Amino acid sequence: MATAIGIVQQVDWDVPEQTGLWSDAWVRFRRNPLAVAGLAVIVVMIVLAIGARLPTNPGGLWHVLHLTGDPVQQEVTNTYALPSLQHPLGTDVLGRDQLSRILYGASISLTIGIVVQFLILIIGGVIGMVAGYFGGWIDNLLMRFTDIMYAFPDLLLVLVFVAAFGPSFWSIFIALGLVYWVGLARLVRGQVLSIKEKEYVEAAIMTGTSPFKLIVKHLVPNSLGPVIVTLTFGIPAAIFTEAALSFLGIGIRPPEPSWGVMIEDGYAGIFADPRQVIFPGIAVALTMLSFTFVGDGLRDALDPRMRR
Amino acid sequence: MAALQAAEKAPAIAVKPEAVLLRVENAFKYFPVSGLGGLAVRAVDGVDLEIRRGETLGLVGESGCGKSTLARLITALLPVTAGKITFDGQDITKLRGRRLRRIRQKMQMIFQDPYASLDPRMTVGDILQEPLDNFGIGSVGHRRRRVQELLRLVGLNPNFTNRYPHEFSGGQRQRIGIARALALNPSFIVCDEAVSALDVSIQAQIINLLQDLQKEFQLTYLFIAHDLAVVRHLSDRIAVMYLGKVVETADRNDIYERPQHPYTKALLSSIPVPDPKVERERAPITLKGEIPSPVNPPSGCRFHTRCPIARAPGVCSEQEPALEAHGAADQVAACHFAGQA
Numbered sequence: 001m002a003t004a005i006g007i008v009q010q011v012d013w014d015v016p017e018q019t020g021l022w023s024d025a026w027v028r029f030r031r032n033p034l035a036v037a038g039l040a041v042i043v044v045m046i047v048l049a050i051g052a053r054l055p056t057n058p059g060g061l062w063h064v065l066h067l068t069g070d071p072v073q074q075e076v077t078n079t080y081a082l083p084s085l086q087h088p089l090g091t092d093v094l095g096r097d098q099l100s101r102i103l104y105g106a107s108i109s110l111t112i113g114i115v116v117q118f119l120i121l122i123i124g125g126v127i128g129m130v131a132g133y134f135g136g137w138i139d140n141l142l143m144r145f146t147d148i149m150y151a152f153p154d155l156l157l158v159l160v161f162v163a164a165f166g167p168s169f170w171s172i173f174i175a176l177g178l179v180y181w182v183g184l185a186r187l188v189r190g191q192v193l194s195i196k197e198k199e200y201v202e203a204a205i206m207t208g209t210s211p212f213k214l215i216v217k218h219l220v221p222n223s224l225g226p227v228i229v230t231l232t233f234g235i236p237a238a239i240f241t242e243a244a245l246s247f248l249g250i251g252i253r254p255p256e257p258s259w260g261v262m263i264e265d266g267y268a269g270i271f272a273d274p275r276q277v278i279f280p281g282i283a284v285a286l287t288m289l290s291f292t293f294v295g296d297g298l299r300d301a302l303d304p305r306m307r308r
Numbered sequence: 309m310a311a312l313q314a315a316e317k318a319p320a321i322a323v324k325p326e327a328v329l330l331r332v333e334n335a336f337k338y339f340p341v342s343g344l345g346g347l348a349v350r351a352v353d354g355v356d357l358e359i360r361r362g363e364t365l366g367l368v369g370e371s372g373c374g375k376s377t378l379a380r381l382i383t384a385l386l387p388v389t390a391g392k393i394t395f396d397g398q399d400i401t402k403l404r405g406r407r408l409r410r411i412r413q414k415m416q417m418i419f420q421d422p423y424a425s426l427d428p429r430m431t432v433g434d435i436l437q438e439p440l441d442n443f444g445i446g447s448v449g450h451r452r453r454r455v456q457e458l459l460r461l462v463g464l465n466p467n468f469t470n471r472y473p474h475e476f477s478g479g480q481r482q483r484i485g486i487a488r489a490l491a492l493n494p495s496f497i498v499c500d501e502a503v504s505a506l507d508v509s510i511q512a513q514i515i516n517l518l519q520d521l522q523k524e525f526q527l528t529y530l531f532i533a534h535d536l537a538v539v540r541h542l543s544d545r546i547a548v549m550y551l552g553k554v555v556e557t558a559d560r561n562d563i564y565e566r567p568q569h570p571y572t573k574a575l576l577s578s579i580p581v582p583d584p585k586v587e588r589e590r591a592p593i594t595l596k597g598e599i600p601s602p603v604n605p606p607s608g609c610r611f612h613t614r615c616p617i618a619r620a621p622g623v624c625s626e627q628e629p630a631l632e633a634h635g636a637a638d639q640v641a642a643c644h645f646a647g648q649a
Contacts, residue, residue, distance in 0.1 A: 198424055199419040199420070199421055199424040199425035200424065200425050200426055200427040200428075202380075202385055202417070202419070202425075203417070203419060203425050203426075203485070203488065204427070204438065205385060206383060206385065206412055206416060206417050207412065207416070207438055207439035207442055207488065207491070207492065208409040208412050208413065208439060208442035208443055208492075209438060209442055210442070213442070217427075217430070217438075218427055218429075218430075221427075221429040221430075222427065222428070222429055224429075
């Protein structure tokens, strides 16, 4: 073969400017100030949440550093306290430190919101991929099942599952996963159906690529962009559903503080002390808003049509 | 399935069997149309074709006449509805799995759209190395060197291996597609409108590259195009397709100088003449009407609805003409009145 080199006049040797696909997306993401702000809020919140769960002390790192109180310790003589140095957001009906409870609740909300996405990715991704790749009766069967699941109201179905498993962190996690995979399965199926018709997939088959490698090396990487966006939008949905479940009393069990539990606790005395509802409410709203902004930013950054 | 029987005559060409690399015998591809009660798009409707070792066979026809579908039958990307396709003495329509993959080492394809035929998530190095990885050719270091060699071979900088396809121009991408097709040292390459999507100046470069490579590696090409001028420059023989059937096959010069089928004549007269004086004087044959639906092709000769010399109602609308020797040696046409008018 070495003799063959140089049979062509070398006509196209100009070196294009190098840009990776992901670094390209990051450049576009950074151009969106709301998305960057959302990402910053999320990062800060994750750090705070991790701190609230760290060392052995129930109040976590922030309590050790005397920045907050203890999320579970009750000061029965100091209920509904106004914000002070000791309790920056005051105390609740049982005299527990509000700020430390919100930070502790952040760890629960963020964990559920993010970890559920992995379960959704596994269930929805596999079902969508199998349906789209194999097509025919397999596709029909899986998609009709998906349609049936889609027909149920989300919250109702989650309620059914949580009731069946009994209320706990893990049952909420599984229930959310079992309900919210539907959208992703449809998305992945659509992606696979369209990518399967692309010439580069035909080219890969022509060069002897096995079906397994075809899925792993071509179908999965090329459907990743919209999947990441959908999962990012799924995080606030899961956080909201957890809060709703806890508010309804079938989610996280007291005394463990989650934002839904706190809103439910404060709801009784909402006129006496609205702060009990407002602070955890702001936490829920801020988190959801941040993830939504990040999702918007990711969608614009990963959309190939946005490329110059 | 009356069409099946009508077309079952043996091809009229007689060439030494060992000279034929690929033979298509009475191939059909119907795509069922769901919801229309058993109706089907007859994309390829009884095609006979042979491709000889070392030659370039040009395949021309309007958009939608089944050229690309035929290419995908020949490369076994699509299964045939009926018929036989023999490559190197082996019927590839029956092959599955590993044995099909082995055939693909000898048979490659260059695709139409250089923007769709390269995986945007893979680097050029990965794209070119994939065929070598799939067949476990050489050591990893050897494969890497081979990738650079391939890039050099198609006139690209061998240091481009870590670049992504979107960083290249259309012509450069098509060179990458050609390098990929060469990676496994095939003997036969299907070029499916490989230059149609490129600028005219780039087209010439790519065509020259394809010719250089053919000389260097004794390649056999099936070159599909809708542009007769491009095909003439490149081909040894030319086959003309209309609505799922081959209507004429002949040596390049014979088909340009003595076309036998009225459709071939119409195609040839649609090529503009560079001399404006001649262009003004000549009267190109314009076909009436649209290309008929491949779901329900016309009876008899399927060209009779647009044919300037058809006798319809009459033999043309009643009897399907077979590919028979007309005009020069090695020239066949499917027309009741071949060579007339």
